[in-house]
Amino acid sequence: MQERGNQIKTTCCYCGVGCGVVVSKHPGGRLTVEGDKDHPSNRGLLCSKGMNLHYTVMDGSDRLLYPHMRLNRSMPLQRVSWDQALDRTAAVFRSIIQKHGPEAVGFYVSGQCLTEEYYLINKLIKGFIGSNNIDTNSRLCMSSAVVGYKLTLGEDTVPVCYDDIESADVFLVEGANPAWCHPIIWRRIEARKQANPAVRIICVDPRRTDTARSSDLHLPIRPGTDVVLNNAIGRLLTEFNYLNESFITAHTAGFAAFREQVMQRTVAEAAELCGVPAADIETAAHWIGQSKGFLSLWTMGLNQSVIGVNKNLSLINLHLITGRIGKPGNGPFSLTGQPNAMGGREVGGLANMLPGHREVINPQHRAEVEAFWQGPVKLAATPGLTATEMFDALAADRLKAIWIVNTNPMVSLPDVNAAEEALRKSRFVVVQDISNRADTVRFADVVLPAAGWLEKEGTMTNAERRITYLPKALEAPGEALPDVEIIWRFARKMGFGDAFPYTTAGQVYDEYTQLTKGTNIDITGVNYGVLQRARSIQWPYPAASSVPERGTARLFTDNRFYTPTQRATIHAVPDGNASEPTDEDFPLILTTGRIRDQWHTMTKTGRVTKLTQHIPQPMLQIHPDDARSRGIREGQLVTVSGRRGEVRVKAQLTDDVRPGLCFLPMHWGKLVQGNGVSALLENLNRANNLTSALIDPRSKEPDFKFAAIQVTPYRKK
Numbered sequence: 110m111q112e113r114g115n116q117i118k119t120t121c122c123y124c125g126v127g128c129g130v131v132v133s134k135h136p137g138g139r140l141t142v143e144g145d146k147d148h149p150s151n152r153g154l155l156c157s158k159g160m161n162l163h164y165t166v167m168d169g170s171d172r173l174l175y176p177h178m179r180l181n182r183s184m185p186l187q188r189v190s191w192d193q194a195l196d197r198t199a200a201v202f203r204s205i206i207q208k209h210g211p212e213a214v215g216f217y218v219s220g221q222c223l224t225e226e227y228y229l230i231n232k233l234i235k236g237f238i239g240s241n242n243i244d245t246n247s248r249l250c251m252s253s254a255v256v257g258y259k260l261t262l263g264e265d266t267v268p269v270c271y272d273d274i275e276s277a278d279v280f281l282v283e284g285a286n287p288a289w290c291h292p293i294i295w296r297r298i299e300a301r302k303q304a305n306p307a308v309r310i311i312c313v314d315p316r317r318t319d320t321a322r323s324s325d326l327h328l329p330i331r332p333g334t335d336v337v338l339n340n341a342i343g344r345l346l347t348e349f350n351y352l353n354e355s356f357i358t359a360h361t362a363g364f365a366a367f368r369e370q371v372m373q374r375t376v377a378e379a380a381e382l383c384g385v386p387a388a389d390i391e392t393a394a395h396w397i398g399q400s401k402g403f404l405s406l407w408t409m410g411l412n413q414s415v416i417g418v419n420k421n422l423s424l425i426n427l428h429l430i431t432g433r434i435g436k437p438g439n440g441p442f443s444l445t446g447q448p449n450a451m452g453g454r455e456v457g458g459l460a461n462m463l464p465g466h467r468e469v470i471n472p473q474h475r476a477e478v479e480a481f482w483q484g485p486v487k488l489a490a491t492p493g494l495t496a497t498e499m500f501d502a503l504a505a506d507r508l509k510a511i512w513i514v515n516t517n518p519m520v521s522l523p524d525v526n527a528a529e530e531a532l533r534k535s536r537f538v539v540v541q542d543i544s545n546r547a548d549t550v551r552f553a554d555v556v557l558p559a560a561g562w563l564e565k566e567g568t569m570t571n572a573e574r575r576i577t578y579l580p581k582a583l584e585a586p587g588e589a590l591p592d593v594e595i596i597w598r599f600a601r602k603m604g605f606g607d608a609f610p611y612t613t614a615g616q617v618y619d620e621y622t623q624l625t626k627g628t629n630i631d632i633t634g635v636n637y638g639v640l641q642r643a644r645s646i647q648w649p650y651p652a653a654s655s656v657p658e659r660g661t662a663r664l665f666t667d668n669r670f671y672t673p674t675q676r677a678t679i680h681a682v683p684d685g686n687a688s689e690p691t692d693e694d695f696p697l698i699l700t701t702g703r704i705r706d707q708w709h710t711m712t713k714t715g716r717v718t719k720l721t722q723h724i725p726q727p728m729l730q731i732h733p734d735d736a737r738s739r740g741i742r743e744g745q746l747v748t749v750s751g752r753r754g755e756v757r758v759k760a761q762l763t764d765d766v767r768p769g770l771c772f773l774p775m776h777w778g779k780l781v782q783g784n785g786v787s788a789l790l791e792n793l794n795r796a797n798n799l800t801s802a803l804i805d806p807r808s809k810e811p812d813f814k815f816a817a818i819q820v821t822p823y824r825k826k
């Protein structure tokens with residue numbers, strides 16, 4: 110059972126590690142949180158964010174409590190009833206759809222949505238409104254991994270599980286800083302290393318992060334050269350005879366083209382391009398080649414790139430040529446940043462996907478979903494607008510109405526000044542959120558207050574395909590409603606009541622699980638009762654099957670992949686980068702990322718004093734040589750300028766970044782200052798003022814890790 114006495118077992122609502130937590134309710138309403146010792150993902154551990162989770166439960170002045178709306182943006186928002194807010198929204202949506210077609214409306218959702226919410230919004234817009242314009246902020250963090258898995262393994266499937274950490278002996282952590290961003294996974298890796306000193310950790314990152322500091326080998330490559338490095342390691346694995354020839358022959362395709370590609374560049378050339386010693390690349394190749402368990406882990410450093418898919422392919426190649434997949438301790442492991450990014454992928458909460466990992470462009474997949482939903486429209490055959498495309502379409506007035514659910518794009522989108530301008534000019538904006546700290550609220554025509562963590566029930570899936578049930582433990586304040594109820598109420602206002610008859614989230618979940626029948630992510634055996642008994646289950650978990658009690662820990666144990674031939678595909682990956690060039694005006698490269706104690710745009714963590722103490726203000730990390738040549742001192746206010754905007758922050762001189770590289774945290778925004786950062790900064794602390802609008806052509810994921818900038822001492826104009 111999830112609830113015993115005054116204790117509730119649930120899941121952390123921050124990152125994709127998906128730690129189990131026990132929340133205790135004390136007299137007077139006080140809450141405390143501890144790690145759930147029985148949860149297999151974290152075994153009782155919590156990181157600093159998890160330990161302060163109870164502060165996430167908001168009932169303060171920053172909480173959205175009642176629906177609000179206004180008839181035009183020059184008016185203040187006025188409190189209204191739920192019926193008034195949803196009637197108006199439905200009327201505006203109907204009018205726009207009638208005049209401009211269903212492609213003129215869209216939903217922009219979040220990896221923080223529960224699976225039921227994701228599913229229902231997807232059903233509404235794709236199956237009943239007739240538009241594929243639903244995309245998610247997860248597009249900004251993992252869509253390159255989705256495409257990478259699909260192109261190699263045949264489907265978006267993470268083949269490994271956290272228990273593989275305890276049987277791996279070489280970890281390749283590339284473009285990730287789990288010591289700060291996935292701390293519980295990192296603690297498991299550290300424990301593995303402590304138990305077996307022969308374990309080797311390789312960290313590939315242009316920055317000397319805490320992960321890099323604790324690794325046996327740090328390869329501080331130049332930004333954008335990941336494919337060059339991976340291809341060089343691939344070449345060396347080939348030359349040093351570490352290939353698994355029988356696996357390659359029996360279970361893969363594409364090796365000949367791969368070999369031809371990696372042989373085009375010598376290791377010395379690769380080392381020169383990457384800016385790391387050739388001997389270190391050789392060491393990495395030997396460690397990987399000689400390992401019994403080879404686990405690679407990656408996040409945004411690979412995914413958030415204009416060549417993000419290529420970076421993913423080149424890394425997964427290393428597993429396929431050595432046969433290091435489908436066995437304990439082996440496999441490519443894309444870590445997810447948000448708590449339910451995986452659940453969103455399952456229900457097809459992306460502009461190009463349908464539930465059960467089906468695809469919009471596949472006629473059979475569309476027919477299956479149409480038959481199941483029995484909506485009034487045929488499913489649109491072309492993918493809808495992705496995250497950044499949605500805001501481009503708003504700017505061009507092709508998209509007339511946008512409904513933003515539990516995300517804060519005015520801080521998190523790349524080239525955010527352009528996105529802000531698009532939102533300002535847009536015809537109709539609905540914001541559904543828990544907090545008025547979200548910068549997006551000030552652009553809203555209708556504001557809908559949502560229930561938060563502990564205030565609603567549902568499910569989430571973490572990075573290892575583990576589904577956990579989250580019970581409702583508290584009443585939402587004011588008139589806030591569970592997101593799933595907001596959507597089914599709206600669907601009824603739109604005239605789709607017959608298909609949205611739900612009264613509980615469990616009914617929505619039961620419907621969704623039946624739609625996975627026959628797919629590779631079949632979870633027809635899962636329901637809330639099963640989840641409450643097992644505590645968590647890893648998909649697939651078909652009904653009446655012989656899968657273990659807690660589901661399927663590891664995929665591809667039989668070496669049969671999800672491609673039509675059941676062979677995994679090894680790719681020949683060109684190693685060029687396509688990021689915006691640096692030049693005399695903007696000679697430095699900016700990379701953005703997270704800090705240890707903050708999460709996303711700080712709408713939750715920014716209100717927790719303990720979490721703002723670690724790094725209270727945004728800062729630009731710059732190499733001392735680059736600072737000296739610009740006359741910049743430690744702690745000095747600097748202007749960071751780029752082709753799209755400007756940021757003003759204090760400089761932190763450190764050789765943790767390579768010469769030519771700067772780092773800026775991505776959390777701070779215009780309204781959410783965090784711990785009283787002063788108006789001195791004039792709200793110019795938003796990293797995405799500088800980032801590039803370039804996207805990977807296949808995954809549509811933005812190039813957050815590479816923007817051309819200049820840094821100068823701040824001077825009053």
Ligand code: SF4
Nearest residue numbers: 121123124128156159
């Ligand atoms: Fe929460 Fe992630 Fe920390 Fe676990 S590692 S407690 S899921 S933030």
